[in-house]
Amino acid sequence: MIDRADDGATRGDTRARVVITGIGWVTPLGHTIEQVWARLLNGESGVGPTRGFDASTFPTTFSAQVRPDYDYRQFVQHGSVHEGIGSNTAFALGAAAGAWRSSELDRFADLDRRRLGIYLGSGEGSIDFENYVAANLAGWDQEKRGVDGVRWATAALERMDPLREIEQEPNMPLTHLALEYEARGPAYNCLTACAASTQAIGEATEILRRGDADVMITGGAHTMIHPLGVTGFNRLTALSTRNEEPQAASRPFSVDRNGFVLGEGAGMLIIETLDHAEARQADVLAEIVGYGSSADAFRITDMHADGRGPGESMRRALRDADLEPGDIDYISAHGTGTHENDSIETKAIHTVFGDAAAGVPISSIKSMMGHLIAAAGAVEAITCVLALRDHKLPPTINLHDPDPQCDLDYVPNVSRDAKVDVALSNSFGFGGQNDTLILRKPA
Amino acid sequence: MSPGFYTEPAMPTQRVLITGLGPISGLGLGIEATWEGLIEGRSAVDGITSFDASRFACRIAAEVNDFRINQFVPKTYRKATKVMARDTELAVACADLAARDAGLVTKGTAADGEPHCYAGPRMGCHIGAGLITAELDELTGALVTAKGEHDAFDIGRWGLEGMQNLYPLWLLKYLPNMLACHVTIIHETQGPSNTITCGETSATLSVGESMRVIQRGDADVCFCGGTECKINPMSFLRQLLAGRLTTSGNDDPAGAVRPFCKTATGTALGEGGGILILESEATWRQRRSKAKAAEAYAELIGFGASQSVHRPSRNMLPDPEGEGLELAIAAAMRDAGVDGTDIDLIVPCGMALSEVDQAEAAALGRVFGDRLRKIALAPTKAAVGNCGAGAGGLDTCVAATALRHQRVPAVLNCRQPLPGLAAGAGESRASTLRQALVVSSGIGGQNAALVLKRPEVDHD
Numbered sequence: 001m002i003d004r005a006d007d008g009a010t011r012g013d014t015r016a017r018v019v020i021t022g023i024g025w026v027t028p029l030g031h032t033i034e035q036v037w038a039r040l041l042n043g044e045s046g047v048g049p050t051r052g053f054d055a056s057t058f059p060t061t062f063s064a065q066v067r068p069d070y071d072y073r074q075f076v077q078h079g080s081v082h083e084g085i086g087s088n089t090a091f092a093l094g095a096a097a098g099a100w101r102s103s104e105l106d107r108f109a110d111l112d113r114r115r116l117g118i119y120l121g122s123g124e125g126s127i128d129f130e131n132y133v134a135a136n137l138a139g140w141d142q143e144k145r146g147v148d149g150v151r152w153a154t155a156a157l158e159r160m161d162p163l164r165e166i167e168q169e170p171n172m173p174l175t176h177l178a179l180e181y182e183a184r185g186p187a188y189n190c191l192t193a194c195a196a197s198t199q200a201i202g203e204a205t206e207i208l209r210r211g212d213a214d215v216m217i218t219g220g221a222h223t224m225i226h227p228l229g230v231t232g233f234n235r236l237t238a239l240s241t242r243n244e245e246p247q248a249a250s251r252p253f254s255v256d257r258n259g260f261v262l263g264e265g266a267g268m269l270i271i272e273t274l275d276h277a278e279a280r281q282a283d284v285l286a287e288i289v290g291y292g293s294s295a296d297a298f299r300i301t302d303m304h305a306d307g308r309g310p311g312e313s314m315r316r317a318l319r320d321a322d323l324e325p326g327d328i329d330y331i332s333a334h335g336t337g338t339h340e341n342d343s344i345e346t347k348a349i350h351t352v353f354g355d356a357a358a359g360v361p362i363s364s365i366k367s368m369m370g371h372l373i374a375a376a377g378a379v380e381a382i383t384c385v386l387a388l389r390d391h392k393l394p395p396t397i398n399l400h401d402p403d404p405q406c407d408l409d410y411v412p413n414v415s416r417d418a419k420v421d422v423a424l425s426n427s428f429g430f431g432g433q434n435d436t437l438i439l440r441k442p443a
Numbered sequence: 444m445s446p447g448f449y450t451e452p453a454m455p456t457q458r459v460l461i462t463g464l465g466p467i468s469g470l471g472l473g474i475e476a477t478w479e480g481l482i483e484g485r486s487a488v489d490g491i492t493s494f495d496a497s498r499f500a501c502r503i504a505a506e507v508n509d510f511r512i513n514q515f516v517p518k519t520y521r522k523a524t525k526v527m528a529r530d531t532e533l534a535v536a537c538a539d540l541a542a543r544d545a546g547l548v549t550k551g552t553a554a555d556g557e558p559h560c561y562a563g564p565r566m567g568c569h570i571g572a573g574l575i576t577a578e579l580d581e582l583t584g585a586l587v588t589a590k591g592e593h594d595a596f597d598i599g600r601w602g603l604e605g606m607q608n609l610y611p612l613w614l615l616k617y618l619p620n621m622l623a624c625h626v627t628i629i630h631e632t633q634g635p636s637n638t639i640t641c642g643e644t645s646a647t648l649s650v651g652e653s654m655r656v657i658q659r660g661d662a663d664v665c666f667c668g669g670t671e672c673k674i675n676p677m678s679f680l681r682q683l684l685a686g687r688l689t690t691s692g693n694d695d696p697a698g699a700v701r702p703f704c705k706t707a708t709g710t711a712l713g714e715g716g717g718i719l720i721l722e723s724e725a726t727w728r729q730r731r732s733k734a735k736a737a738e739a740y741a742e743l744i745g746f747g748a749s750q751s752v753h754r755p756s757r758n759m760l761p762d763p764e765g766e767g768l769e770l771a772i773a774a775a776m777r778d779a780g781v782d783g784t785d786i787d788l789i790v791p792c793g794m795a796l797s798e799v800d801q802a803e804a805a806a807l808g809r810v811f812g813d814r815l816r817k818i819a820l821a822p823t824k825a826a827v828g829n830c831g832a833g834a835g836g837l838d839t840c841v842a843a844t845a846l847r848h849q850r851v852p853a854v855l856n857c858r859q860p861l862p863g864l865a866a867g868a869g870e871s872r873a874s875t876l877r878q879a880l881v882v883s884s885g886i887g888g889q890n891a892a893l894v895l896k897r898p899e900v901d902h903d
Binding site for chain 2: 001002003053054055056057058059078081114117118124132133134136137139140142145146147148149150152153154156157160161162165166168169170171172174175178179182183184185186187188189190191192193199203206210212227228231232233234235236237293294295296297298299300301308309312316429430431432433
């Protein structure tokens with residue numbers, strides 16, 4: 001059996017260094033970097049009753065939604081190519097505009113658009129629920145217990161809108177960013193459930209390290225706050241059902257946690273080679289020094305109890321960064337608030353960090369903005385950038401009674417000042433997808 | 444200022460071989476059936492039988508027949524097939540075929556007690572997937588239990604009781620990453636894993652990502668490629684509404700899809716795709732020195748990706764001159780360190796939509812110049828339809844097999860080829876093929892290209 005530890009022989013020092021020069025997000029706590037960051041440090045919750053559809057009889061009646069006053073149109077120059085987009089794409093455009101502006105690429109005339117790539121981890125668009133359900137009911141043949149093809153097609157052809165349908169494809173946020181920014185370099189969308197945008201940032205980093213692009217737009221956008229999304233997660237019993245207290249429902253690491261809270265939005269980063277950033281005298285916000293990806297290869301429904309997959313992705317990221325666990329100053333946890341995730345993530349951190357585990361502060365911003373699913377990793381990476389910048393750690397709110405199996409320092413309830421030079425961000429997805437990034441404060 | 448467009452890769456690299464193929468299409472299951480169909484010049488495009496398409500203007504597709512997932516899943520994992528969408532079933536089967544074709548012993552292919560070739564963390568998995576749609580009968584059977592006044596859907600009743608009629612794992616059947624997840628579980632691949640969702644370019648991008656993962660030393664062997672099935676009412680309708688499907692071929696399905704033909708009227712959907720085994724040359728040699736391992740089909744020497752930008756069509760179509768696509772082809776050739784003079788075969792996207800074909804022909808024309816007329820072309824969509832996220836996986840299997848057998852597949856249906864390229868219909872023929880180019884593009888404008896090389900004869 002071939003089992004060779006990666007000895008680092010192929011990781012020459014010739015790889016380009018990769019830095020973050022722009023950040024932007026559209027989240028349940030707001031749409032600007034500073035406003036949302038202040039609210040995170042303040043321990044505020046973005047959770048409330050679900051507005052987008054009547055969820056009042058659903059097992060879960062609340063979620064963390066982007067505010068209704070969000071309008072992507074103020075963030076785009078090529079409005080006509082975006083008409084009819086889904087919310088995921090609308091979030092992506094606003095977050096990318098914020099990142100683009102903060103990177104000051106808007107003022108850099110020499111950008112070679114053939115060397116501007118995009119790697120997103122965005123989710124699919126929401127289904128046209130009303131028309132879809134109406135067509136399905138019209139087509140139902142009760143005697144045959146099946147849908148009659150002719151009746152269904154007749155109703156569907158009458159009701160369904162071509163644009164609305166094609167905009168559900170998961171590559172549409174990517175496609176619209178390419179249209180908006182005229183990006184012609186390498187272009188990808190990956191969709192590895194809740195790990196997607198962390199993986200996208202990692203793979204975008206690899207593309208820059210190889211020299212296949214100068215600049216990448218990376219991150220993710222998603223909403224599953226729609227009837228079938230909530231139905232799916234409710235049937236999996238993955239969501240908190242604490243309907244009487246929505247803002248207390250997302251309780252990562254707490255002994256009485258009972259599921260995650262759906263959020264929505266987008267996080268986008270501009271990353272580029274250090275050479276490119278220096279040549280245009282860009283402000284460097286952070287360096288991406290480590291990336292690791294692994295598969296649990298266990299079950300589609302459960303994480304392996306030993307946390308072998310999360311452990312493997314953290315170890316790979318540390319090795320990639322050439323760092324020891326003791327070098328990590330902060331962990332942005334996947335920390336969903338499901339019973340399974342938080343204890344297994346804690347176990348994996350113990351395994352990888354050993355004695356150093358107790359000394360590393362860990363927090364989950366999902367306690368405040370909910371779980372943005374495919375976009376979660378991107379907003380959490382941005383949080384790490386801000387923690388490095390300000391030497392401040394966002395808290396894990398609703399943590400008054402920690403689970404005995406969650407015995408680490410989760411920065412409970414109140415933000416904290418701390419010297420943060422290196423931060424690690426974890427994302428784990430359904431089906432056993434694990435991804436880890438390590439970011440370092442610029443010298 | 445900029446490091447320049449022609450930057451050399453910064454990293455030393457492992458050589459990457461294609462050592463196993465697992466295609467599935469309307470032509471059959473596995474590489475032998477697929478290749479035989481392509482050599483014989485058969486088309487699997489026919490009237491749709493898997494659902495009632497009689498109300499649609501297009502009623503043809505290339506369906507996979509006689510496919511039973513249980514033949515491709517270890518006994519201990521059969522229960523899990525209940526939560527596999529057809530896209531996932533096809534991926535699981537393709538992965539099984541590919542691993543066995545490569546002689547790769549994994550948890551999924553091992554006989555009792557047989558040692559596995561690789562440790563789990565040294566194996567990766569990158570699979571292209573489409574937007575998977577819920578099965579209509581399954582979902583509607585639950586939706587009808589939430590009817591309210593005037594038989595209209597009542598979301599209040601749905602929340603209270605209707606949704607209970609969906610089985611608990613319903614959502615997990617439709618996540619695009621389930622293709623890769625089931626494959627990683629069955630074969631116990633614990634290294635890097637990804638799911639790429641870029642329409643018809645997904646599988647080719649996935650092959651490229653596996654190549655990079657092996658080159659940078661993050662895994663020694665990877666499952667890669669993609670599969671999809673859009674032959675169901677909802678996915679089919681989406682493609683029809685998008686204007687992709689031919690509506691004039693219902694009376695002559697086998698002749699309906701005509702890539703690079705002046706009379707091309709659109710594509711027909713296929714289902715399936717292909718999963719390949721990519722392997723580091725160094726570890727492939729190690730495992731071959733110990734046990735049975737098939738010869739490599741080809742060396743994968745180049746990969747490139749790019750984006751087309753065409754605002755008038757919102758990227759539903761490529762830019763008319765194929766400038767975006769040309770970037771991916773040029774990047775793949777640069778990565779391979781070749782100038783195209785040794786490329787003797789192109790497996791093009793060949794969508795059979797005139798705007799797409801013309802853009803692709805224009806891009807190839809600029810890359811290869813006059814020599815393009817002499818390069819064999821092997822578009823597959825006339826035979827197997829458009830397999831969506833699986834298309835590039837199938838096409839890469841075809842290119843690798845053509846290099847092994849030194850044979851060009853038959854070209855179907857193109858009686859009036861676009862000028863400048865060898866797209867006209869013709870029978871399969873033997874030919875010296877040194878290198879092959881695979882090109883993919885799709886809705887949204889993502890492009891990818893691969894360069895494959897005939898493996899050097901091994902004198903060890």
